[in-house]
Amino acid sequence: MKNPNLIPPPPISDDGAKEACWDLPAAPEAVGRARRLAREALAAWGLSVLAEDVTVVVSEVVTNAIVHAKSPVTLALFRHGRSVRGEVADHSSVWPAPLSAGPDEEHGRGLAIVTAYADRWGVDPAPEGKTVWFVCTARESS
Template sequence: MPDAWEYTLYIPHDPRAVAISRRTLRDILTTHTLPALLEPAELLASELLTNALLHTTGPAALKLRQSGHSFRLGAWDTDPTPPKATTPTETGTSGRGLHLVEAYADDWGWFTVNGTDGKYIWCELGTETKPD
């Protein structure tokens, strides 16, 4: 069974932080020899962090955790409002974030942090090779 590990990357309220977080995520997954998770984890982290920065005015954080055969990533932001999936339009550039999380993640959820200190949205990806 793989060793457990956890990282937290605190980011400022700056749209450039999403790209920096993706590169950091890529380095962490490469270091821990999880290449199959690179693309889905980058997509999910980008969506969660972008939403955190779009819908709040405060800082955010990306949290990564490997435990057993499960990889969890999540984004914390300063707004305790529950996440809400919207119906994207055909030509719109927003509204797809939670739909992508539902499509790519094995599981996902959210909870408020300390009542009004924001929320944490998480999703999980399995790390075991699945038979065809």
């Protein structure tokens, strides 16, 4: 069986494409790949200004899916003008829940980080699991 991390993703074109989608394995290395793919898509779409926000949220949501769902995930990004909607689908029906993390705890801040970096986020049921989605919008510079 081929390692999906070794298969190059399809190129992101700047020919008006408004979406990009990738299947990622349930492996820690997939998180870094997800961040890289998101940055590449944003650059191709002329939305590099969103790279920090989107990659932080992608990192948290993909990590949560891999750690808690223990299943491969699908990352999709959709461009809508100056906004990007991200979706991470996994095969678990258990929805994410915010946790209270103390200052010395290593875990429990993921959804707080998503809330801080995304304009809005939520969870939708899927036929075989769920989809965690988020929206980040580029602000007009003054």
